[in-house]
Amino acid sequence: MPKVLGIVAEYNPLHNGHLYQLAEAKRQSQADCVIVVMSGNFMQRGEPAWLDKWQRTELALSAGIDLVVELPAKFAVQPAHLFAKGAIQILATLGCDVVAFGAEHPDLDFDQLVANQPIQESAHFKQFNETYPTLFHDYLLATTGINLEASNDILAFAYAAANQQLKRPMALLPIQRRGSDHRDSEVSANHSVASGSAIRKLLVNRDFDRIAAVVPETTLSTLKAAPAVTWTTYWPFLRYQLLSASLAQLETVYQMTEGIEYRLQRAAEQATDFANFLQLAKTKRYTYSRLQRLATSVLWQVHTDELPGILDYVRILGFNGAGQQLLNRLKKTAPLPLITKVTPEWVAGPYWLDYRVGRLRQMVTGVDQDLTRHPIVKP
Amino acid sequence: MPKVLGIVAEYNPLHNGHLYQLAEAKRQSQADCVIVVMSGNFMQRGEPAWLDKWQRTELALSAGIDLVVELPAKFAVQPAHLFAKGAIQILATLGCDVVAFGAEHPDLDFDQLVANQPIQESAHFKQFNETYPTLFHDYLLATTGINLEASNDILAFAYAAANQQLKRPMALLPIQRRGSDHRDSEVSANHSVASGSAIRKLLVNRDFDRIAAVVPETTLSTLKAAPAVTWTTYWPFLRYQLLSASLAQLETVYQMTEGIEYRLQRAAEQATDFANFLQLAKTKRYTYSRLQRLATSVLWQVHTDELPGILDYVRILGFNGAGQQLLNRLKKTAPLPLITKVTPEWVAGPYWLDYRVGRLRQMVTGVDQDLTRHPIVKP
Numbered sequence: 001m002p003k004v005l006g007i008v009a010e011y012n013p014l015h016n017g018h019l020y021q022l023a024e025a026k027r028q029s030q031a032d033c034v035i036v037v038m039s040g041n042f043m044q045r046g047e048p049a050w051l052d053k054w055q056r057t058e059l060a061l062s063a064g065i066d067l068v069v070e071l072p073a074k075f076a077v078q079p080a081h082l083f084a085k086g087a088i089q090i091l092a093t094l095g096c097d098v099v100a101f102g103a104e105h106p107d108l109d110f111d112q113l114v115a116n117q118p119i120q121e122s123a124h125f126k127q128f129n130e131t132y133p134t135l136f137h138d139y140l141l142a143t144t145g146i147n148l149e150a151s152n153d154i155l156a157f158a159y160a161a162a163n164q165q166l167k168r169p170m171a172l173l174p175i176q177r178r179g180s181d182h183r184d185s186e187v188s189a190n191h192s193v194a195s196g197s198a199i200r201k202l203l204v205n206r207d208f209d210r211i212a213a214v215v216p217e218t219t220l221s222t223l224k225a226a227p228a229v230t231w232t233t234y235w236p237f238l239r240y241q242l243l244s245a246s247l248a249q250l251e252t253v254y255q256m257t258e259g260i261e262y263r264l265q266r267a268a269e270q271a272t273d274f275a276n277f278l279q280l281a282k283t284k285r286y287t288y289s290r291l292q293r294l295a296t297s298v299l300w301q302v303h304t305d306e307l308p309g310i311l312d313y314v315r316i317l318g319f320n321g322a323g324q325q326l327l328n329r330l331k332k333t334a335p336l337p338l339i340t341k342v343t344p345e346w347v348a349g350p351y352w353l354d355y356r357v358g359r360l361r362q363m364v365t366g367v368d369q370d371l372t373r374h375p376i377v378k379p
Numbered sequence: 380m381p382k383v384l385g386i387v388a389e390y391n392p393l394h395n396g397h398l399y400q401l402a403e404a405k406r407q408s409q410a411d412c413v414i415v416v417m418s419g420n421f422m423q424r425g426e427p428a429w430l431d432k433w434q435r436t437e438l439a440l441s442a443g444i445d446l447v448v449e450l451p452a453k454f455a456v457q458p459a460h461l462f463a464k465g466a467i468q469i470l471a472t473l474g475c476d477v478v479a480f481g482a483e484h485p486d487l488d489f490d491q492l493v494a495n496q497p498i499q500e501s502a503h504f505k506q507f508n509e510t511y512p513t514l515f516h517d518y519l520l521a522t523t524g525i526n527l528e529a530s531n532d533i534l535a536f537a538y539a540a541a542n543q544q545l546k547r548p549m550a551l552l553p554i555q556r557r558g559s560d561h562r563d564s565e566v567s568a569n570h571s572v573a574s575g576s577a578i579r580k581l582l583v584n585r586d587f588d589r590i591a592a593v594v595p596e597t598t599l600s601t602l603k604a605a606p607a608v609t610w611t612t613y614w615p616f617l618r619y620q621l622l623s624a625s626l627a628q629l630e631t632v633y634q635m636t637e638g639i640e641y642r643l644q645r646a647a648e649q650a651t652d653f654a655n656f657l658q659l660a661k662t663k664r665y666t667y668s669r670l671q672r673l674a675t676s677v678l679w680q681v682h683t684d685e686l687p688g689i690l691d692y693v694r695i696l697g698f699n700g701a702g703q704q705l706l707n708r709l710k711k712t713a714p715l716p717l718i719t720k721v722t723p724e725w726v727a728g729p730y731w732l733d734y735r736v737g738r739l740r741q742m743v744t745g746v747d748q749d750l751t752r753h754p755i756v757k758p
Contacts, residue, residue, distance in 0.1 A: 240616045241623075243738050244680045246731070269738070301623045352625070359622050359648070 004326065005031035006096030006170065008071070008087040008159065010039045012049050012200070013223060014059040015215045017102075017178060017193045022063060024175045025100030033326050035067045036060055037090045038317070039076040040354055041361045041369065044083050046292030048229045050200060052361055052369060054376065055222055057318040061378040062218045067323035068376075069094065070315040073353045074308050077296050079132075082308055084158030089311045091170065093336055098171040101159055104150035106174035110160035116143040117161060129284045152177055203228065231274040231292075233364050238299050239277070242268035245298075254297040254307045260286070264298070300356060312350050315339045318376035342370045383705065384410030385475030385549065387450070387466040387538065389418045391428050391579070392602060393438040394594045396481075396557060396572045401442060403554045404479030412705050414446045415439055416469045417696065418455040419733055420740045420748065423462050425671030427608045429579060431740055431748060433755065434601055436697040440757040441597045446702035447755075448473065449694040452732045453687050456675050458511075461687055463537035468690045470549065472715055477550040480538055483529035485553035489539035495522040496540060510666045531556055582607065610653040610671075612743050617678050618656070621647035624677075633676040633686045639665070643677070679735060691729050694718045697755035721749045 005025055011018060026034065038060065040053045049056065057068045075086025091099055118125070118139050125135050133154070140148050148157055156174050163169045178193050194214040202211050203223065212220050231238075242250070242265050250261035263281050271277035274295075281291055297307075314336055319327055331338055339346060347355045347370070358369030384404055390397060405413065417439065419432045428435065436447045454465025470478055497504070497518050504514050512533070519527050527536055535553050542548045557572050573593040581590050582602065591599050610617075621629070621644050629640035642660050650656035653674075660670055676686075693715055698706055710717055718725060726734045726749070737748030 237616065237619045237623075240619065240739070240742060243742055244616075244620075244678065244735060246680070246735075249680065299623065301625070301628065356623060356625075360619070363619060363622055 002032035002326070003030065003098070004094070004096045005029045005034045005173075006091035006094070006099045007034060007036045007065075008084070008091070008099070008101060009036050009060070010043050010049070010196070011036075011056045011060055012039075012043055012047075012196055013051055013215065013219050014056065014063060015194065015196065015199055015219065017195070017214075019063055019216060020178050020193065021100070021102050021175050022065070025173060028175070029098045029100060029171075029173055031098065033066045033322050034064070035069065035091065035094050035096060035323075035326070036065045037069050037071050037087050037094075039071050040073055041357050042073060042077050042296055044076060044078065044080075045289045046077055046294070046296040047231060048234060048361075050203060050229060051222060051226055052229075052365070052367060053317060053358075054367075054369070054373065055226065057376050059216075059219055059222060061318050061320055061376060063216065065320075065323075067094075067319045067326055068317040070317050070354065072311070072313075072315070073300075073357045075311070077293050078308060079290075079293075080155050080158040081161065084155065085162040085165070086308075086311060088159055088162035088166070088170075090314055092166050092168070093311070093314060093334055094330060095333070096170050098173050099159060099163065100173040100175055101152070101156055102177040103152050103156040103174040104177055105153050106156075106176050108146060108148070108153060108156070108174075109144075110157055110172070110174070112144055113140060113146055113148060113157050114161045114164055116140060117157075131285060131287045131290070133287060204230070227365060229361070229364060231295075234299055234360075235274040235277070237360075238274070238295055239268045239271070241298050241301070250298070252303045252305075253294070254302045254304050255290075255294055256297070256304075258285070260294070264294070299360070300353070302353065306353075311336065313337045313339050313346075315342070315351070315354065316375045318378070320378040324377070340375050342373070344371075347371070381411035381705070382409065382477070383473070383475045384408045384413045384552075385470035385473070385478045386413065386415045386444075387463070387470070387478070387480060388415050388439070389422050389428070389575070390415075390435045390439055391418075391422055391426075391575055392430055392594065392598050393435065393442060394573065394575065394578055394598065396574070396593075398442055398595060399557050399572065400479070400481050400554050401444070404552060407554070408477045408479060408550075408552055410477065412445045412701050413443070414448065414470065414473050414475060414702075414705070415444045416448050416450050416466050416473075418450050419452055420736050421452060421456050421675055423455060423457065423459075424668045425456055425673070425675040426610060427613060427740075429582060429608060430601060430605055431608075431744065431746060432696060432737075433746075433748070433752065434605065436755050438595075438598055438601060440697050440699055440755060442595065444699075444702075446473075446698045446705055447696040449696050449733065451690070451692075451694070452679075452736045454690075456672050457687060458669075458672075459534050459537040460540065463534065464541040464544070465687075465690060467538055467541035467545070467549075469693055471545050471547070472690070472693060472713055473709060474712070475549050477552050478538060478542065479552040479554055480531070480535055481556040482531050482535040482553040483556055484532050485535075485555050487525060487527070487532060487535070487553075488523075489536055489551070489553070491523055492519060492525055492527060492536050493540045493543055495519060496536075508663045510664060510669070512666060583609070606744060608740070608743060610674075613678055613739075614653040614656070616739075617653070617674055618647045618650070620677050620680070629677070631682045631684075632673070633681045633683050634669075634673055635676070635683075637664070639673070643673070678739070679732070681732065685732075690715065692716045692718050692725075694721070694730070694733065695754045697757070699757040703756070719754050721752070723750075726750070 041049050060068045071087055075083055124139055137148055247261055267277050267280035271280055278291055316338055342351055355370050361369050420428050439447045450466055454462055503518055516527055626640055646656050646659035650659055657670055695717055721730055734749050740748050
């Protein structure tokens with residue numbers, strides 16, 4: 001049996017840091033085949049993808065990924081533990097032997113951290129003047145002495161925790177992140193690696209000269225041709241939704257808690273743009289990422305009784321020859337449906353949310369995301 | 380006691396035909412004082428008002444109306460019988476002695492028609508290949524021999540029917556409509572009167588030279604300065620709402636019946652603009668007005684369990700000296716609250732829908748409609 005490597009990615013957009021991570025993961029794992037589970041049209045931090053899932057699948061295949069599958073929206077726009085749970089379950093379902101991911105500190109004792117994670121929310125987590133990530137960090141620091149602070153370390157921890165829940169856990173392969181921290185917002189001169197955030201910042205100003213230094217050529221040309229899809233694109237619709245829905249309706253939106261619907265509605269009345277909206281809505285209790293995910297739930301009109309749900313399908317976005325061989329084998333053994341074509345039945349059934357998210361993408365770009373699309377096939 | 384005349388109007392926009400109707404009504408009724416109950420920011424046919432309720436109140440006061448009050452949205456965007464019911468109840472509440480309205484055939488025997496109106500929906504109304512207005516017309520023709528077909532005759536009938544339900548019915552004063560039929564879409568050369576529809580058609584092309592002939596100077600200058608608010612303005616938001624809501628949610632929208640939510644959602648996916656959307660959604664069973672009202676309910680996110688509700692307040696939009704005297708007297712005797720200032724309590728309470736509609740107006744024009752507004756006072 002070939003050795004299969006799994007990677008969780010957003011590729012928003014795919015850049016040189018991802019290429020480095022992929023090469024390292026292949027080298028260290030000695031895998032024969034690489035599967036990427038990738039977010040669809042919205043990112044974990046509650047932001048629209050700059051490029052749609054098909055454009056990003058193209059880039060991933062060009063970078064040497066053998067099989068790209070979609071992380072369903074119900075897992076993709078979630079706090080780290082749910083995001084990781086969905087992604088890890090998919091990679092396990094697809095028979096991965098090893099999972100690679102970037103981390104600021106790959107040598108952290110993730111097993112010890114997982115063993116000491118809070119089982120349920122104690123009084124410690126009821127301090128309403130702190131964000132949940134801060135409380136979580138403080139808790140682990142107190143119990144283990146380990147400083148789990150960098151954003152990719154936190155995700156790595158979540159992968160490790162989700163992996164431990166599997167009947168047959170996969171091997172974990174944390175890869176040292178190179179260059180900028182994911183949260184660094186600047187692209188350094190004379191560096192070939194920059195964070196996704198830094199690249200998106202340059203994208204706002206369409207500063208392609210500087211972007212060219214830190215992304216592969218395929219990414220650069222795709223970005224140049226693509227219209228920008230950001231929260232600025234969706235802001236009028238989010239605002240309309242907040243101004244037209246009743247407070248009772250907003251209260252039932254997924255992850256709307258502690259009466260923050262009042263705050264969001266008032267912020268929508270006053271805000272001049274999305275950034276201003278976030279500023280007005282911000283409290284000590286909510287991170288910007290959490291607010292953005294909440295805004296995403298409002299935009300999508302998803303409700304508390306609808307999410308997160310369970311993993312019940314895997315959508316295939318693209319593959320090359322090796323990926324196709326793997327896929328043919330998986331079709332006989334995988335415990336879940338592997339969807340290569342979205343039918344009206346899937347749209348009305350389990351695929352409803354991904355379809356809705358794709359439809360809202362199509363609404364602003366005119367490019368169909370699902371019903372007419374087939375997996376991208378590379379030679 | 381002064382004799383008080385009541386008029387139901389939309390003034391979208393106020394034109395020479397309205398001035399003629401007002402003069403005739405004053406002359407024939409010999410009233411001392413005129414109250415107009417006017418739709419707010421959306422019209423009975425399910426269209427946004429070209430000018431907002433404050434601009435139209437200004438025009439009404441300039442035309443010699445003494446007191447302008449708002450027809451709440453829960454009555455304003457409704458089929459004729461509910462529209463008329465709300466309007467007639469308000470005029471009765473405000474102590475009107477006589478109600479004047481335009482009709483194509485003011486000599487029709489409205490009493491006989493009302494006596495023969497269908498009490499409940501018989502099998503006749505279950506012919507699903509005809510619109511309700513057609514079935515209603517055919518029913519009355521069969522029982523009375525009277526041809527109730529012209530749009531203002533139908534409204535006049537609805538006023539008469541609502542008036543009969545009052546404990547103390549008011550006197551009715553149907554006024555012969557002059558010039559174009561309300562549905563005529565052309566402005567004739569050398570005429571000083573044209574229908575509202577015809578004027579709005581000219582407005583789309585900002586053809587102010589031809590509009591000048593059929594509206595008073597105050598209307599003309601207001602229209603010239605005002606941004607256009609039409610369904611074209613709201614179409615992106617309607618489309619977003621239809622594409623992001625689930626079918627289960629849409630099914631609960633006010634007046635969504637017979638599974639038409641499927642049709643609306645599919646039309647929203649395909650339509651290039653609002654007119655195209657209506658064409659795609661149209662069936663033999665639904666008139667364009669009904670579809671537009673349904674689109675309005677979707678845009679407003681109002682649900683079956685929320686409307687129509689009862690008359691529980693009267694919002695004062697403007698008055699002159701005579702209107703103020705009348706208002707002072709009414710404040711002591713009126714059986715309902717007369718609101719001159721909308722407070723946060725009213726917004727969270729009975730005024731919620733008018734406030735929401737005003738907020739959606741403000742969203743596209745930037746002009747506050749409620750919380751900071753006071754009645755317009757003319758000397």
